[in-house]
Amino acid sequence: MTKNYIKMNNKIKFQYFPYHLVDPSPWPILLSFSLLTFTTGAVLYMHGFNNGGLVLTLGFLLTSSGMALWFRDVISEATLLGCHTREVKNGLMLGVFLFIVSEVFAFLSVFWAFFHSSLSPAIEIGGSWPPLGITPLDPFAIPLLNTILLLSSGAFITYGHHALIAGNRKAAIDGTLLTIIFAILFTGLQYYEYSEAGFTMADGVYGSAFYASTGLHGLHVIVGTIFILVGFVRIVNYHLTKSHHQGFEAAIAYWHFVDVVWLFLFLAVYFWGGA
Amino acid sequence: MSESAETTSKYVLQTVGFDARFPNTNQTRNCFQNYTDYFKCITAKGEDFAPCKQFKKAYNSLCPNEWISKWDDQRENGTFPASLEP
Numbered sequence: 001m002t003k004n005y006i007k008m009n010n011k012i013k014f015q016y017f018p019y020h021l022v023d024p025s026p027w028p029i030l031l032s033f034s035l036l037t038f039t040t041g042a043v044l045y046m047h048g049f050n051n052g053g054l055v056l057t058l059g060f061l062l063t064s065s066g067m068a069l070w071f072r073d074v075i076s077e078a079t080l081l082g083c084h085t086r087e088v089k090n091g092l093m094l095g096v097f098l099f100i101v102s103e104v105f106a107f108l109s110v111f112w113a114f115f116h117s118s119l120s121p122a123i124e125i126g127g128s129w130p131p132l133g134i135t136p137l138d139p140f141a142i143p144l145l146n147t148i149l150l151l152s153s154g155a156f157i158t159y160g161h162h163a164l165i166a167g168n169r170k171a172a173i174d175g176t177l178l179t180i181i182f183a184i185l186f187t188g189l190q191y192y193e194y195s196e197a198g199f200t201m202a203d204g205v206y207g208s209a210f211y212a213s214t215g216l217h218g219l220h221v222i223v224g225t226i227f228i229l230v231g232f233v234r235i236v237n238y239h240l241t242k243s244h245h246q247g248f249e250a251a252i253a254y255w256h257f258v259d260v261v262w263l264f265l266f267l268a269v270y271f272w273g274g275a
Numbered sequence: 276m277s278e279s280a281e282t283t284s285k286y287v288l289q290t291v292g293f294d295a296r297f298p299n300t301n302q303t304r305n306c307f308q309n310y311t312d313y314f315k316c317i318t319a320k321g322e323d324f325a326p327c328k329q330f331k332k333a334y335n336s337l338c339p340n341e342w343i344s345k346w347d348d349q350r351e352n353g354t355f356p357a358s359l360e361p
Contacts, residue, residue, distance in 0.1 A: 123307040126357030 018087035020077070027070035034062035071230075078246070079239045089246045096250040100257050103220070107261050110216055111268065114209040118273050125205060129273065134206045135198045136274030142193050143270040146186050147262065150221075153182035154259045157228065157252055164235065167242045176232045179255070183225040190218050213269055217261055224258045227251040291333045306337035310346060311357050319361035 038059030044052030077083040084092070118129040125131035137143065160175025194211075201211040231248035234240050240248055297305035313330035320327060334343065349355040 123303055124356060126311075126355075127304060127307060128357065132356055132358055 018085040020083040020085070020088045022077075025070070025073065027066055027073070031063065031066045031070065034059060034066045038063045075234070075239070075247075078244075079234075084244070084246065089244075092246055093250070096253055100253060103257065107213075107216065107264075110209075110213045111264070114213055114269060114273065117205045117209050122205075130206050131204060134204070136206075137193060137197060137270065139266065139270035139274055142189050143266055146189055147266050149182050149186045149189070150259050150262050153179045153186070154256060156182065157255055161248070161252055164240065164245060164248070165242050169235070172235055173232070176228060176235060180225060180228055180232060183221060183228065187218065187221055187225070190214070190221075210269060210273075214265055217258070217265055220258045220261070224251070224255045227254055289332070290336050302337050306334055306342070307357075309334040310338060310343070311359060314350070314359040315361045318359060 036059075037055060041052060041054075041056030041059040045056040046052070121127050121129045121131065130136050156175050156178040158175075160172050160179060163169075163171030163175055199207040199210070201207050201215075228251045231240070231245070231251045234245075234247065291305070291309075294305055296308070309330045313327060313334060316324065316327035316330055346355060350359070
């Protein structure tokens with residue numbers, strides 16, 4: 001009798017297709033409103049409206065907590081409910097790469113702004129780049145060190161990834177942890193360099209182009225670090241296996257993208273634009 | 276009155292010739308370059324040095340008067356965006 005029931009139940013639950021039909025969820029609509037609040041807050045804050053910073057903070061908290069709750073559901077679906085079949089994983093990875101392509105174009109626009117202002121400097125800044133009175137940062141000091149840190153972190157994450165695939169838990173944890181440490185060092189050094197720099201985002205086109213491009217990259221480093229940190233925690237908690245670690249691979253792809261953007265920033269903004 | 280008639284007859288209306296550094300229709304940079312070159316020139320050679328006058332002629336012909344007075348003010352305030360050291 002019991003055996004029959006299990007048989008029946010399995011028959012009912014059996015899915016004849018590999019796709020994941022998602023359950024109704026509050027997160028998409030919540031995030032839509034959160035993002036609207038976030039962008040509106042950013043505009044209000046940047047244009048000096050009353051309480052703009054408050055709206056911006058609210059938008060940030062709503063967006064980040066909404067994302068955390070949504071991703072928590074995705075982790076449950078993947079790790080505990082087994083919804084992420086090979087077909088679903090393909091779809092997720094396609095989504096990740098399309099997202100990275102859209103990020104490439106976001107960075108293209110700040111690079112465009114930088115080259116527009118620097119390749120043919122306007123007479124308002126005396127027709128020279130960097131403009132008179134600006135002391136650019138030495139590219140061979142902290143920026144070169146940061147290049148080495150970021151490239152090394154890319155190597156460490158490859159080590160951790162391969163260790164994970166090989167089933168070497170300790171090496172996977174070590175490699176990922178080293179990646180995170182190097183990423184935090186990078187962010188710390190960028191913060192130090194920003195606080196020591198002799199120009200600000202508000203005193204001219206040099207500072208605007210510099211902080212818009214390196215700042216956008218810095219935000220991506222912070223997001224990438226959190227992304228890898230989530231992978232790290234999931235390795236430690238036995239969520240990720242040698243054949244099922246799509247989120248971690250997404251973090252790795254994102255990290256390499258951030259790494260490549262830095263190389264272009266280093267060459268264009270720090271080295272060429274600072275000479 | 277005879278004096279003013281004399282100056283009028285001597286006055287030559289002249290625009291700057293083609294400069295290969297500034298081949299575009301937009302001559303903003305040409306104007307700016309001649310303005311800075313003039314002040315670099317007189318810093319180096321003195322105001323009476325005749326060849327410097329060529330730069331002054333050029334920028335007076337190319338630049339809108341509004342820009343010239345704006346840049347003159349900026350030089351006085353020390354906010355001119357380019358170096359005028361020769």
